Amino acid sequence: MTTDYQEEERQVMANLDYDRSVVGVEVEVGHHEVTKEKIIEYAEALGETNPLYLDEEFAKGTPYGGIIAPPLFYNMFSLASGLDPKVNFGTTGFDAGQHAEFFEPVRPGDTIYATSEISSVYAKTGRTGTMVFTVRRTSYRNQNGELTTVVERRNVRRDIRK
Amino acid sequence: MSQLYIEDVDLGDDVGPLLKEPDRAQLDAYVKAWGTTTGRFVSDEAAQAEGFTGVILPGNMSMGLLAQLLTNWVGLEGKVKRLDVDFRRSILPGDKLNCSGIVTDIQIVDEENQVTLDVYIETQKGERALQGTALVVLPNKG
Known part of the structure; x- marks a missing residue:
């Protein structure tokens, strides 16, 4: 076969x-x-709850020092x-x-x-x-x-x- | 958020489930953020012309839910290094999704604690709509 x-x-x-x-x-x-706005728009559309992607104040206190994009954010690029x-x-x-x-x-x-x-x-x-x-x-x-x-x-x- | 450490993980450990039920409003929001005009994601008529019952979720949107399962699991000090997924079946808005994984390998490579997982999304019909593998890195305790 x-x-x-x-x-x-x-x-x-x-x-x-x-x-x-x-x-x-x-x-x-x-x-x-x-932009931060597009990252948050994307994260919210996916029902994200991780404040690393949504909350600048929280994200400042993380090892990243600020909001980052979720891993698959590149799918939003035109x-x-x-x-x-x-x-x-x-x-x-x-x-x-x-x-x-x-x-x-x-x-x-x-x-x-x-x-x-x-x-x-x-x-x-x-x-x-x-x-x-x-x-x-x-x-x-x-x-x-x-x-x-x-x-x-x-x-x-x-x-x-x- | 509590941090997961490599010492907490064993072969065969379950990850998740992350239960999701993306509705039409979420699909519309995703499609808007993306800016795609692909018919099967935006129009019931266009989707039906292709043999679907109505609009379907883009594969990259469902894959984003698996990424969410992983980023939740590895925490702020962990990292997702790789995600490789097959889109096997279409997912419709309103489907009840079980996003899950299982640990299949644990290795130290280049001083990184690398954990390999099988990951999948199962629908309420018990069908695996997405299936693949992932590689993540976890920190050591203390």
Whole structure:
């Protein structure tokens, strides 16, 4: 069975219509100015109760010395979408997951600069058929050039299940 | 807020549950803060055209709830280093969510107390909508 699946994946990738030239090419996708208001708006939308994200007076007394953003705040940044590999497969696409690594905290007043690249395109075959995954890696750095977050977003394309 | 220390943690320990029930107003607030116009998150009609019963929560919003489980657990002196999650099933506003984890590994790496966890969100139907792994760092006592 595994061998059949692997053969199917190989066939799909050999014939897949997409722009191979953009894979591994890193481009700047813009920057985002972080405000305390946006951090609190985000934290409240998630039902956060941690005063580190909500209460400046409390946060001043912590090792951080002030409010910081919750780890997944980078999802709020409005940035360019980056290079598009134009994967032509299936009838629908959706977010399949994220791998996020966290470094320096993000603080109000920071300007976060982002770069993005398509790190891989691959096929995966299972009982329900074949899906094609596109992985986009985005690196976020603050105004001091310090890495804050590196995220790999997995997008999948497939046929709508009958 | 009480601080958790590495000495308090054993293999197999449960983390959570953090029980959440994000409603339509919270979804709308999240979508507004984000600024997305993706139909399935903002419009019932658009979501239904894609085969959903109505608007669904963005995966990154549900993942934010798992991050909340972890930041609550590690406290002010701990740190979340990594979160890797698969979005397996859609979550609807009003779903009752159990955000939980279990400790699968404890190691000292580069003088850091690193704890690895399996994390997931289970809905009221008993389905794991999100599933993944996390790596956090905890301080030593005293």
